[in-house]
Amino acid sequence: MNLKTWSLLGVVALGLMLSSCIEDDPAPQTPRSEVPAKMQGQWMYGTFSMTDFWKYDGSYVGNAFELAVAFDFKKNGEIEMYFMSSSAYYNCRTQAFTYEKGTVEFHDNNSFTMHPTEGSYRGFYTCSPSQNFNRKAKPDELKASTYYYTFETDEYGKEHLVIRFSPDDEDGSYFRPMQW
Numbered sequence: 001m002n003l004k005t006w007s008l009l010g011v012v013a014l015g016l017m018l019s020s021c022i023e024d025d026p027a028p029q030t031p032r033s034e035v036p037a038k039m040q041g042q043w044m045y046g047t048f049s050m051t052d053f054w055k056y057d058g059s060y061v062g063n064a065f066e067l068a069v070a071f072d073f074k075k076n077g078e079i080e081m082y083f084m085s086s087s088a089y090y091n092c093r094t095q096a097f098t099y100e101k102g103t104v105e106f107h108d109n110n111s112f113t114m115h116p117t118e119g120s121y122r123g124f125y126t127c128s129p130s131q132n133f134n135r136k137a138k139p140d141e142l143k144a145s146t147y148y149y150t151f152e153t154d155e156y157g158k159e160h161l162v163i164r165f166s167p168d169d170e171d172g173s174y175f176r177p178m179q180w
Helices: 001-020
Strands: 042-048 052-054 060-064 065-073 078-089 090-105 109-123 133-136 144-155 159-162 173-177
Touching: 060 065, 060 078, 065 173, 078 109
Parallel strands: none
Antiparallel strands: 042 065, 042 173, 052 060, 065 078, 078 090, 090 109, 109 133, 109 144, 144 159, 159 173
């Protein structure tokens, strides 16, 4: 090969290398702020049934009812949110799972706004398997949500992150620190 051919191959190779470094669909830029030290980490709110559900044939179906919401706040302003619901009835079990990931922006009024950039939804129905689904969230489903928070100590001296949907909300959801 002559010098011209080598030069052309070099230019083509360089172009291919550079184009492989460029993302086809870059993630949208969303507002973020550093997460306060007290909020950093994993927090979960959850309830579950103290009863178990058994079919008439004696096989175990699971807890009659479960519900959990979890947040994972990263110092750099990234956030992940999980929602899980499950219930058993007669011979059936229904489960729903939502996952969202994005950035979080903290405000001076003890609130934060989650800006999801990706997510997924899953539904599972033992009695209607044709209705099961597992899909990525569509862009128009990823909406920013603002929450209001405080920290409260219970009668046992344990501190909880309390999250509300509005500043006037009297009832909040009590999240405990977790590790997973």
